[in-house]
Amino acid sequence: MSARYPAHRFTVTARDSASRARTGLIETPHGSIATPAFVLCATRGALKAATMDDVRRLGASVVLGNTYHLLLAPGPERIASLGGLATMTGWRGPTLTDSGGFQIFSMGHGGVAAEIKGNRSGTPAATLIGIEEAGATFRSYLDGAVKRLSPEISLSVQAAIGADLVVVLDECTPFHADRAYVERALARTFRWSRRSLAAFDAAGGMGSAGPQAVVGIAGGHVHEDLRRAAADFVNGEDFFGHAIGDSLGGTREEMHRIVAFQAPLLRPDRPIHLLGIGQVADIWNGVAAGIDTFDCVHPTRIARHGGALVRAGTDGAAGRDHLNLRNARFRDDPRPLEEGCDCPACAAGLSRAYIHHLLKVDELAGLLLISRHNIRFMMRLMDTVRAAIAAGRVREEAAAWGASLG
Amino acid sequence: MSARYPAHRFTVTARDSASRARTGLIETPHGSIATPAFVLCATRGALKAATMDDVRRLGASVVLGNTYHLLLAPGPERIASLGGLATMTGWRGPTLTDSGGFQIFSMGHGGVAAEIKGNRSGTPAATLIGIEEAGATFRSYLDGAVKRLSPEISLSVQAAIGADLVVVLDECTPFHADRAYVERALARTFRWSRRSLAAFDAAGGMGSAGPQAVVGIAGGHVHEDLRRAAADFVNGEDFFGHAIGDSLGGTREEMHRIVAFQAPLLRPDRPIHLLGIGQVADIWNGVAAGIDTFDCVHPTRIARHGGALVRAGTDGAAGRDHLNLRNARFRDDPRPLEEGCDCPACAAGLSRAYIHHLLKVDELAGLLLISRHNIRFMMRLMDTVRAAIAAGRVREEAAAWGASLG
Numbered sequence: 001m002s003a004r005y006p007a008h009r010f011t012v013t014a015r016d017s018a019s020r021a022r023t024g025l026i027e028t029p030h031g032s033i034a035t036p037a038f039v040l041c042a043t044r045g046a047l048k049a050a051t052m053d054d055v056r057r058l059g060a061s062v063v064l065g066n067t068y069h070l071l072l073a074p075g076p077e078r079i080a081s082l083g084g085l086a087t088m089t090g091w092r093g094p095t096l097t098d099s100g101g102f103q104i105f106s107m108g109h110g111g112v113a114a115e116i117k118g119n120r121s122g123t124p125a126a127t128l129i130g131i132e133e134a135g136a137t138f139r140s141y142l143d144g145a146v147k148r149l150s151p152e153i154s155l156s157v158q159a160a161i162g163a164d165l166v167v168v169l170d171e172c173t174p175f176h177a178d179r180a181y182v183e184r185a186l187a188r189t190f191r192w193s194r195r196s197l198a199a200f201d202a203a204g205g206m207g208s209a210g211p212q213a214v215v216g217i218a219g220g221h222v223h224e225d226l227r228r229a230a231a232d233f234v235n236g237e238d239f240f241g242h243a244i245g246d247s248l249g250g251t252r253e254e255m256h257r258i259v260a261f262q263a264p265l266l267r268p269d270r271p272i273h274l275l276g277i278g279q280v281a282d283i284w285n286g287v288a289a290g291i292d293t294f295d296c297v298h299p300t301r302i303a304r305h306g307g308a309l310v311r312a313g314t315d316g317a318a319g320r321d322h323l324n325l326r327n328a329r330f331r332d333d334p335r336p337l338e339e340g341c342d343c344p345a346c347a348a349g350l351s352r353a354y355i356h357h358l359l360k361v362d363e364l365a366g367l368l369l370i371s372r373h374n375i376r377f378m379m380r381l382m383d384t385v386r387a388a389i390a391a392g393r394v395r396e397e398a399a400a401w402g403a404s405l406g
Numbered sequence: 407m408s409a410r411y412p413a414h415r416f417t418v419t420a421r422d423s424a425s426r427a428r429t430g431l432i433e434t435p436h437g438s439i440a441t442p443a444f445v446l447c448a449t450r451g452a453l454k455a456a457t458m459d460d461v462r463r464l465g466a467s468v469v470l471g472n473t474y475h476l477l478l479a480p481g482p483e484r485i486a487s488l489g490g491l492a493t494m495t496g497w498r499g500p501t502l503t504d505s506g507g508f509q510i511f512s513m514g515h516g517g518v519a520a521e522i523k524g525n526r527s528g529t530p531a532a533t534l535i536g537i538e539e540a541g542a543t544f545r546s547y548l549d550g551a552v553k554r555l556s557p558e559i560s561l562s563v564q565a566a567i568g569a570d571l572v573v574v575l576d577e578c579t580p581f582h583a584d585r586a587y588v589e590r591a592l593a594r595t596f597r598w599s600r601r602s603l604a605a606f607d608a609a610g611g612m613g614s615a616g617p618q619a620v621v622g623i624a625g626g627h628v629h630e631d632l633r634r635a636a637a638d639f640v641n642g643e644d645f646f647g648h649a650i651g652d653s654l655g656g657t658r659e660e661m662h663r664i665v666a667f668q669a670p671l672l673r674p675d676r677p678i679h680l681l682g683i684g685q686v687a688d689i690w691n692g693v694a695a696g697i698d699t700f701d702c703v704h705p706t707r708i709a710r711h712g713g714a715l716v717r718a719g720t721d722g723a724a725g726r727d728h729l730n731l732r733n734a735r736f737r738d739d740p741r742p743l744e745e746g747c748d749c750p751a752c753a754a755g756l757s758r759a760y761i762h763h764l765l766k767v768d769e770l771a772g773l774l775l776i777s778r779h780n781i782r783f784m785m786r787l788m789d790t791v792r793a794a795i796a797a798g799r800v801r802e803e804a805a806a807w808g809a810s811l812g
């Protein structure tokens with residue numbers, strides 16, 4: 001426990017014998033998070049197609065707000081005056097905000113080419129005007145206004161938003177950036193990180209809803225020596241936790257390799273987040289590498305396209321990680337989305353045929369049911385992950401979920 | 407209790423002393439309905455922006471499916487094979503279906519001119535090709551296919567859908583129809599009603615999900631002698647309950663007058679439904695005239711436009727029955743939608759400012775929160791109505807809700 005973060009604590013509670021997987025507990029002023037955990041994305045202060053009431057009932061322990069979006073609307077002052085993110089939204093539990101940089105940098109470089117992480121929020125991104133030592137300048141997609149984001153501004157906006165865990169501003173470099181560019185960006189991210197900690201201390205470490213704790217980002221693109229340098233840097237600074245960020249390569253395999261390389265280099269006494277990643281195989285691979293928390297819009301985004309997450313190999317999934325309920329093959333299918341699932345749709349015995357019907361006639365209830373299923377699916381997955389670690393059976397359970405560990 | 411409907415029962419439990427208002431209990435094979443009750447519209451087998459799980463949690467006791475829409479999709483055979491409406495949708499409680507005629511007739515006459523009831527489902531209606539003694543012919547709005555609806559077809563479709571309460575096919579005449587037209591249509595509705603009962607008996611009174619009971623429609627347009635003749639007719643036939651239908655005039659006042667005239671003419675031992683009506687003042691007026699059940703899409707439709715139902719006179723409602731949460735006046739309003747409301751949004755202390763924000767950035771959670779508020783608002787209203795009747799205070803409570811009884 002650091003003197004900088006007296007209101008936060010991370011404890012490792014169990015370790016897998018055959019991998020680096022571990023269970024733990026992150027304690028924050030708004031409650032505790034059993035890890036490994038999946039962080040649900042409440043981009044603009046709400047999940048897609050679910051209320052915080054729903055989310056709580058589905059077993060979630062932590063949600064993430066996007067600083068970039070919340071900065072533009074409803075704005076940090078308004079969030080602060082409404083009691084901060086957890087109170088304003090009615091979530092009340094632990095929250096995390098990102099730095100706001102991802103939405104600006106990831107699209108600002110002329111689009112994301114062959115990147116494993118897409119635009120995490122699935123929404124229009126900013127237009128990047130320039131990146132300088134002081135910070136970045138961009139154009140709001142809402143009204144075209146020119147805005148600035150610096151390490152200090154990001155921390156101050158995140159303080160107003162009032163999340164329990166805040167993230168330093170880094171420059172997230174695109175997959176197609178050359179090594180020299182990545183090196184310069186990484187060096188600047190180190191300087192920005194120190195400025196972030198200084199700004200945090202200057203504000204007394206307090207957000208609008210209580211004490212906060214800072215997460216440092218470990219980047220380094222696809223280059224192992226830079227990933228190592230970034231790990232050494234964050235290990236030496238007084239962060240509460242770490243997040244693996246920056247470009248994670250061009251393929252899922254490369255991403256797994258980078259995570260498996262860098263996570264073990266990070267201090268074991270701090271929680272490790274993997275930014276923007278969270279499909280089933282990624283989670284098993286990340287957990288085996290020592291990742292404690294994940295966030296990803298995949299479960300709620302795919303729901304909007306009629307996709308219900310299911311275990312690999314489920315009949316009707318056609319080799320994917322989901323059923324496409326818009327498909328006519330489900331028109332007369334009386335089975336639930338997934339056998340044994342305890343989500344509100346499956347527990348009520350609702351059929352694929354009924355949900356297919358709702359989607360075909362554009363009834364929002366179809367989206368609501370699939371969203372709840374997908375959220376619950378992720379929560380059940382994380383329950384299974386934690387139980388597998390406690391039982392020392394990560395490799396076997398991962399295989400049962402169709403994930404082969406590298 | 408009629409020998410035709412051994413599985414259904416209606417009992418009056420209390421009466422108001424100063425009006426015709428009464429409380430009662432409608433017992434059906436899928437459960438009981440405390441009356442006066444508000445029937446939520448699950449047009450295509452789902453409420454707008456709420457799942458049946460939500461609806462149950464919000465205190466609803468009965469939902470209505472639209473036979474016209476369910477006939478087109480997913481189709482009566484499919485609903486029957488999925489266990490009937492209550493099972494397919496996961497609602498499990500009492501259900502009611504209409505005859506399917508309203509969507510065909512109301513728009514088929516060249517649009518609804520100055521009618522107090524709009525297109526109840528808020529969705530594209532059929533194109534009416536013709537009405538003959540045998541039945542009506544229309545074109546599906548889904549695929550243009552020519553379809554037929556007759557008293558027998560309606561009952562048979564409703565049997566497959568499997569609601570607890572089914573409604574006879576009537577010709578719903580438009581407000582601008584002349585008296586001679588209305589007389590001919592009413593006489594045909596009488597003949598169709600007798601054919602409906604015969605078809606019901608021929609099928610043994612059984613739907614796909616158990617025994618059903620038939621509701622007869624009392625029409626008569628704005629003409630008191632025809633309203634009286636229709637009441638006499640339904641009173642003499644062996645219906646389980648009655649519904650006041652047909653054109654209810656061109657203004658809210660005329661509608662209240664027609665209901666206050668016809669409801670007392672209907673047999674007091676059968677429940678009386680008022681078709682397609684359900685704003686607050688309408689409910690108090692209807693209840694005072696002896697109406698037992700109401701259905702209306704208003705609460706869920708207005709939610710889609712950002713309207714949250716509130717008591718008359720609530721600050722911010724600008725003389726209407728709802729707050730328009732899209733209005734910039736709510737941008738910084740920290741108050742809940744309605745003081746004292748126990749809906750999930752108000753109980754969680756969510757602010758008008760937060761919900762305004764969600765609507766402005768097109769987050770579906772805003773619609774979800776308002777929909778749940780509006781449904782709960784109607785349920786609380788009906789709780790108040792029943793308590794007022796039991797306490798003999800209908801007139802006083804109606805006034806407190808801003809409804810003046812004629």
